[in-house]
Amino acid sequence: MLKLENVTRRFGGYAAVNNVTITVPKGQMVGVIGRSGAGKSTLLRMLNRLIDPSSGSVRFDQTEITELRGAALRNWQRDCAMIFQQFNLVPRLNVLTNVLLGRLNYRSTLLNLTGSFSKEERAMAISALERLGIAQTALQSAGTLSGGQQQRVAIARALMQQPKMILADEPIASLDPLNAKVVMDSLHNINQEEGITVITNLHTLDTARHYCERVIGMAAGEVVFDGPAENLTSEAVRMIYGAAAEELSEDITSTSIKDKASTPSVGSLQHAV
Template identity: 70%
Template sequence: MRFELRDITRRFGDNVAVNAVSLDIPQGEMVGVIGRSGAGKSTLLRMINRLVQPSSGSIHFGDAEVSSLRGRALRDWQRDCAMIFQQFNLVPRLDVLTNVLLGRLNHRPTTLSILNYFTREERIMAIAALERLGIEQTALQPAGTLSGGQQQRVAIARALMQEPKMVLADEPIASLDPLNAKIVMDALRDINVREGITVITNLHTLDTARTYCDRIIGMAQGSVVFDGRPEALTADIVRQIYGANADGSGIDEGMTSTSIEISRPKATAARQVAGFRPLAAADA
């Protein structure tokens, strides 16, 4: 199913955060949204997930007008459109497994959610998701004891538990070191390729967008100023998106690089039975 934005605008008082953005995204694309801080990237993703209501315009997914959904239909959309945040949004005192299981809340009756009851099948599904991300050994640890890179992988596992049709990632690697940034981006790309799920991610780093994304959308002052393949992102367009340094030079794309080679072990027998392969060996 195609996803479409039609003249989406969001105003905060006199400030126009997103200005008449129109996009048509086929199912299964991995899209990177780049731009300076304040360009409107996060507001755009939050409107797609309906955490922020558009001031005008409409959002469509298949035959549904997402921007008009209310009540249960809206909750179903937020289940189908999983959101991954820069700050992880885990419950630190709960163990990792429970945090991952919370991704099932919109799939189950309210009574079971209140009782915090999860089925054996759901627990197996959660362990499989953690194995897929290479962090199954942390399942019984409080989420707050993990490193930033591990916590972001827990957040991705929780998103997988939603069985989404689309994944939105709002600056998922902004607070991570290059090694963990690569692990997280590998995970998102793997989800995109293996499940055919559309992934839209906001990114600060140009080399990451070029490496992982099929399509790059550049935003400046709330508007889309570039929409195309990575190879079409020229130095002139980069300057249009980011401006120039004080000396007039261009942006250094390697300032925070994810281009690090990581060796990965073969899948364990348990993972092979579950039908998953590990994405990374590092638990940093």
């Protein structure tokens, strides 16, 4: 179980995340939504300890994450895999090697310096790529792949960490609807089949409702909504997005794949959510 208590992150006098308290049981798939600057990315980066909280507690089971240093911190960042919007692959390396990099925190410094991987590790990497439907790209340079393929490589790399939790920071923000669906289907399947907790920042309302059993809405660094996806009503969305929510429409917020004949016209906020 992940538990945050009164977590705050300040940048000078500005509180990017302000006094957040949430508990995430093992195996949940959680979507975090909100306007740009609401604190979503800062929240995930504190969970992975890419940045430190200014105050408050982050605990996973019995471990106080904010106190970890050295090898213990590296082990936590292995167990809490991070997937980024920009993929963070090494473009000149082939896909297989990029995926194998997910094993670095399991290996000695000497083995990492030599760059050698065992047959078992290579088999794991191929299996991860097959699971994500891109095994045929294993020997291609990562930089030659499409955005959707690169994001699936990043997910395969995260699986190589054998994580207890996956954090995805806007994983579909730069993808077209078809690739966005493939990536979200992959994350959802991992959550359902492996029981791995997934917390993902999302910029589309329909995606959060479709894939996430729980939605956390943030505004100005604070949690203003926390509940089941089916409770994400028009009123709840207005709390998250403020006055701008009145201008939201299906065309703006949707990543779903629809036939032209069934695609609704620009609708009201009720249709958007």
